[in-house]
Amino acid sequence: DIQMTQSPSTLSASVGDRVTITCRASQSINTYLAWFQQKLGKTPKPVIYLISTLESGVPSRFSGSGSGTEFTLTISSLQPDDFATYYCQQYEDHPTFGQGTKVEIK
């Protein structure tokens, strides 16, 4: 199975900061890469799909990029509502998730 490694595990940032989370795959994957936001006790919320397509209703400060084995989720200007845990997932076949990145208040 494809392993997905996220970094960092925890990220301390302030409102207004530019934040980048990286996800590395153990082998090259196609376009089936998604990012999810999860708040405590809530269902994961899709943020990005197909590497860079913004889910409906998600603010434009979120963006996704990458190819091959390295992918990033960027929040251009962190807002109070963005403090949460983020997961990447490859979902073409035998899906796998990254271990998560907790974005916390600095």
Add this chain to the structure above:
Amino acid sequence: EVQLVESGGDLVQPGGSLRLSCAASGFTLNDHVMDWVRQAAGKGLEWVGRTKNKDSNYATQYAASVNGRFTVSRDDSKNLMYLQMNGLKSEDTAMYYCVSWLSGRCFWGQGTLVTVSP
């Protein structure tokens, strides 16, 4: 509106069985790839199993941790997906989510809680 509603979660003893259901509305199930994903308390997300769509002959796939114990199935005529869980272990305790995929996008249900304990 796309909606997924899971049910069937319960407290069950180790070695026991349970069947979860996922009821879909707002779309035709047979076009969608459907997954079960779980999350133990305080832990990350873990993919459990998949049933592919009609075009892929509804092929199923499983995570190594549940292969041989869990079975994913679907009844498109009723817009339902199931997860039959046998030989349950304490490490299967988690919130179980139903996820549907179409054209690269996904939709999640709210989850159903499975607790495996004596």
